[in-house]
Amino acid sequence: MAKPNMISKEKLIQLAKECLADKGIEKFTLRSVAEKAEVTQGTVYYHFRTKxxxxxxxxxxxxxxxxxxxxxxxxxxxxxxxxxxxxxxxxxxxxxxxxxxxxxxxxxxxxxxxxxxxxxxxxxxxxxxxxxxxxxxxxxxxxxxxxxxxxxxxxxxxxxxxxxxxxxxxxxxxxxxxxxxxxxxxxxxxxxxx
CATH class of the missing domain: 1.10.357.10 (Tetracycline Repressor, domain 2)
Incomplete structure (x- = not known):
């Protein structure tokens, strides 16, 4: 279940770094960051328009x-x-x-x-x-x-x-x-x- 949109940009950056370390650049997606953060993809797109x-x-x-x-x-x-x-x-x-x-x-x-x-x-x-x-x-x-x-x-x-x-x-x-x-x-x- 996705969390409400109450996540900071800084927290998303931290989780995105973890995603990169786990998946590598080739398999890194905004969807994977959303899943790691347990938020919707829309929340990630709100903070970052593109990968x-x-x-x-x-x-x-x-x-x-x-x-x-x-x-x-x-x-x-x-x-x-x-x-x-x-x-x-x-x-x-x-x-x-x-x-x-x-x-x-x-x-x-x-x-x-x-x-x-x-x-x-x-x-x-x-x-x-x-x-x-x-x-x-x-x-x-x-x-x-x-x-x-x-x-x-x-x-x-x-x-x-x-x-x-x-x-x-x-x-x-x-x-x-x-x-x-x-x-x-x-x-x-x-x-x-x-």
Whole structure:
């Protein structure tokens, strides 16, 4: 028996994540979310007009939660890298979803626009966190905003390779990225001292 329409959008997102984990992206439907939530499909459609909109909201929720957790940490950059690494692998739920939406966004302007907004928010969050360790960019001509974009692209590139290459060395890739951040941080400190 379906419950009355007294379910929050946030609760539906949580249950949709569970549905995705149980069924996978290929078998994920709004009907399966309604069944999991014990509500009518109309209730799910009320909050999310399309399956893609629900998937986008899941991506946004994962990003927001991740950045909120990272912001609470003392060493935000190290925590951001740990968080990104934890979502990286051959069966990464988040990145499978993210890249599936990217493909859909290539032919759907609304999805493209919303994913672009998610990426812009991540770029800003990265740049904002970099200001906590760098007073200025360690490389002349590259702004902190530019570093946010570059680091976001590197993380997504590592995730894509981890999804596509069997036995991709995620640990080694992130060790290299941590060394790059450390090197750049040393350069930034030298620049400040001069």
């Amino acid at each position: 893609e909109q629900l998937l986008l909201d899941i991506v946004k929720d994962v990003c927001d939660r991740s950045w909120n957790e990272v912001a609470q940490e003392e060493d935000v950059i190290k925590q951001a890298l740990e968080s990104a690494k934890s979502r990286c692998g051959s069966d990464s739920f988040y990145h499978k979803l993210f890249f599936t939406l990217i493909v859909a966004g290539l032919n759907n302007e609304k999805i493209k626009e919303q994913l672009g907004s998610v990426l812009e928010q991540e770029n800003k969050a990265l740049a904002g966190n970099l200001t906590k360790i760098w007073a200025q960019s360690p490389v002349t001509g590259v702004s902190l905003e530019g570093w946010g974009v570059l680091f976001n692209a590197i993380v997504d590139g590592i995730a894509l390779q981890a999804l596509m290459i069997k036995n991709f060395p995620v640990e080694k890739a992130y060790e290299g990225l941590e060394q790059l951040v450390a090197l750049l941080s040393n350069l930034a400190m030298r620049e400040e001292g001069e």
